[in-house]
Amino acid sequence: MSTPLAQAETSAPKSSARAKVQAFGGFLTNMVLPNIGAFIAWGIVTALFIPTGWIPNEYMAELVGPTIDYLLPLLLAYTGGRMVGGQRGAVMGSIGAMGLIIGADIPMFLGAMIIGPLGGLLIKKFDSLIEHKIPAGFEMIINNFSIGILGFFLMLLSYTVIGPVIEAANGGVTVAIEALVATGFLPLLSLINEPAKVLFLNNVIDQGIYYPLGLQESVNAGKSIYFTVASNPGPGLGLLLAYTFFGNKIARRTAPGAIVIHFFGGIHELYFPYVLMKPLTILGVIAGGMSGIATFQLFDAGLVAGPSPGSIFAYLALTPRGSFIGIIAGVLVATIVSFIVTSIILKLDRRSDQDDDALNESIEKSKSMKAEGKQAFASEEAAPAKEVSKISFACDAGAGSSALGATTFRKKLSKQNIDGIEVKHYRIEDVPTDSDIIVVHKNLVDRTEMSFKDHEIIAIDNYIGDPKLEDLLDRLKKTNEAS
Amino acid sequence: MLSAYLEETIQFKDTVSSWEESIHIAAAPLLAKENINDSYVDDMISNIHEFGPYVIIVPGIAMPHAQNKGGVLENGMSLLKLEKPVAYPEEKEVKIVMVLAATDSSGHLELISDLASVLADEEIREELENAQTKDEVLRIIDSAE
Numbered sequence: 001m002s003t004p005l006a007q008a009e010t011s012a013p014k015s016s017a018r019a020k021v022q023a024f025g026g027f028l029t030n031m032v033l034p035n036i037g038a039f040i041a042w043g044i045v046t047a048l049f050i051p052t053g054w055i056p057n058e059y060m061a062e063l064v065g066p067t068i069d070y071l072l073p074l075l076l077a078y079t080g081g082r083m084v085g086g087q088r089g090a091v092m093g094s095i096g097a098m099g100l101i102i103g104a105d106i107p108m109f110l111g112a113m114i115i116g117p118l119g120g121l122l123i124k125k126f127d128s129l130i131e132h133k134i135p136a137g138f139e140m141i142i143n144n145f146s147i148g149i150l151g152f153f154l155m156l157l158s159y160t161v162i163g164p165v166i167e168a169a170n171g172g173v174t175v176a177i178e179a180l181v182a183t184g185f186l187p188l189l190s191l192i193n194e195p196a197k198v199l200f201l202n203n204v205i206d207q208g209i210y211y212p213l214g215l216q217e218s219v220n221a222g223k224s225i226y227f228t229v230a231s232n233p234g235p236g237l238g239l240l241l242a243y244t245f246f247g248n249k250i251a252r253r254t255a256p257g258a259i260v261i262h263f264f265g266g267i268h269e270l271y272f273p274y275v276l277m278k279p280l281t282i283l284g285v286i287a288g289g290m291s292g293i294a295t296f297q298l299f300d301a302g303l304v305a306g307p308s309p310g311s312i313f314a315y316l317a318l319t320p321r322g323s324f325i326g327i328i329a330g331v332l333v334a335t336i337v338s339f340i341v342t343s344i345i346l347k348l349d350r351r352s353d354q355d356d357d358a359l360n361e362s363i364e365k366s367k368s369m370k371a372e373g374k375q376a377f378a379s380e381e382a383a384p385a386k387e388v389s390k391i392s393f394a395c396d397a398g399a400g401s402s403a404l405g406a407t408t409f410r411k412k413l414s415k416q417n418i419d420g421i422e423v424k425h426y427r428i429e430d431v432p433t434d435s436d437i438i439v440v441h442k443n444l445v446d447r448t449e450m451s452f453k454d455h456e457i458i459a460i461d462n463y464i465g466d467p468k469l470e471d472l473l474d475r476l477k478k479t480n481e482a483s
Numbered sequence: 484m485l486s487a488y489l490e491e492t493i494q495f496k497d498t499v500s501s502w503e504e505s506i507h508i509a510a511a512p513l514l515a516k517e518n519i520n521d522s523y524v525d526d527m528i529s530n531i532h533e534f535g536p537y538v539i540i541v542p543g544i545a546m547p548h549a550q551n552k553g554g555v556l557e558n559g560m561s562l563l564k565l566e567k568p569v570a571y572p573e574e575k576e577v578k579i580v581m582v583l584a585a586t587d588s589s590g591h592l593e594l595i596s597d598l599a600s601v602l603a604d605e606e607i608r609e610e611l612e613n614a615q616t617k618d619e620v621l622r623i624i625d626s627a628e
Binding site for chain 2: 395396397398399400401403404405407408411412425426427441442443444462463464465
């Protein structure tokens with residue numbers, strides 16, 4: 001009996017490291033997914049109205065720039081801030097993102113995904129520092145000014161730091177591309193292209209390096225491969241197809257729409273959020289891009305000018321006679337390779353999710369075995385899989401039932417001399433994602449699960465004195481005694 | 484604190500015809516004091532229609548409330564005690580209806596804290612359920628604080 005226990009014990013730290021990586025992946029996904037609709041709206045506007053779009057319209061096209069510069073990064077930062085620090089975190093994250101947006105001349109997606117949660121964290125830490133220290137009646141003014149003043153600094157910081165950072169990144173990318181072009185082994189370019197595209201550094205490489213190179217070649221040969229190296233729609237298509245078949249539930253439903261706008265509309269930005277959701281899938285588009293370039297080279301294919309936007313139609317329109325097979329093959333191969341690699345990544349990711357579940361189950365099991373055999377293992381220290389430090393009571397308004405439930409539970413905890421557990425009340429949507437346990441009325445469980453499916457949710461009938469809350473209290477009492 | 488809120492808002496009634504009516508009646512004193520307006524009463528009722536009787540915080544006691552969408556002008560609380568229980572959705576019987584009006588999610592926590600002390604204690608709850616007069620209710624609540 002001691003062997004399985006020992007195994008569970010030793011594998012626990014490993015799983016927690018992996019669980020952390022996964023939790024981080026889930027965090028990115030949750031930050032991006034709710035905002036895909038905005039990406040699609042922007043994609044449709046762009047595909048239709050830009051000068052090279054389907055129905056060019058100067059007036060409508062004015063929507064394109066501000067939407068991608070402001071709306072999309074702000075949404076990401078807002079969502080990220082909210083996930084860490086609730087509504088106040090959302091406000092803080094958005095303020096910080098504004099500094100980035102104005103300080104940068106490219107759309108700040110990744111930056112927003114960093115500054116958003118950072119802002120949320122900042123205000124959360126501040127709030128917990130001054131908790132219980134605010135004199136009654138001053139809550140409103142302190143709450144508003146704390147965001148105002150901290151936000152002011154965050155905005156200044158992000159504004160002044162981001163410019164030089166992007167300049168350096170652009171410089172680095174340019175140097176790396178030039179070095180790779182010099183080697184003559186063009187497929188390697190994808191190593192830089194794909195990450196640079198997702199980070200919106202593609203303009204500097206396309207217009208700064210590839211198009212000039214392509215124009216030179218095109219003047220002599222009538223076509224150039226350089227026009228294709230970063231604009232091939234194949235890798236993105238493969239990635240989105242992989243999400244369509246093997247992504248999680250919501251990704252599966254949104255990816256087909258993104259495909260239309262990406263592949264036919266040529267708006268590559270549509271696949272960026274899917275890469276940002278699971279950063280490892282960048283390998284899929286890199287592999288796709290590489291094999292695409294290799295295929296173009298094999299067929300000696302090229303385009304006569306830079307395709308903009310990079311849709312399949314622009315590609316075919318710019319293909320010189322004699323290059324059709326090569327161009328189509330290059331796009332096709334890139335799609336297939338990207339699809340296969342991304343699918344493997346998504347599937348592995350899923351399997352490790354399941355592995356983890358199985359692992360957790362076995363830990364859970366050995367724990368209960370241990371509880372039963374407590375006498376026999378009296379010398380062994382009880383090590384719970386997860387320490388509970390934050391319990392969130394939630395209800396619709398976050399003011400009534402949940403507040404009452406949280407207050408009552410807090411009183412019970414202190415009566416049992418259990419400390420170190422934060423018990424607070426929230427609107428369901430504002431529950432912080434780092435809550436260990438969420439307590440909610442059984443009628444609201446569905447709504448809670450939508451946002452917190454990976455969390456332990458306790459469904460109760462009554463916010464006070466529910467038997468499940470008594471069980472929870474017992475459980476906390478036990479871990480408290482054990483530690 | 485809690486008893487100060489309830490000073491002018493306790494009512495006794497023999498019976499009501501529906502849970503909706505129980506909320507309308509319980510909310511009346513708060514309407515009269517202009518703590519809330521009619522829209523808040525509608526919000527509370529539609530909340531229960533939508534999410535079920537989650538406002539029943541302990542068996543027999545309902546605390547109707549809703550998010551403040553402009554209907555709450557000032558924090559407040561009222562209490563309606565029924566002689567014969569009224570059925571809330573899912574066949575839950577309720578004898579005490581306490582309407583909570585909160586302008587936001589943090590300003591009324593002292594009130595909530597008092598309420599928690601009252602409701603978490605089974606003996607006090609029982610006394611409350613047997614109370615016959617306004618003064619009795621206030622005395623019981625004061626004793627718990």
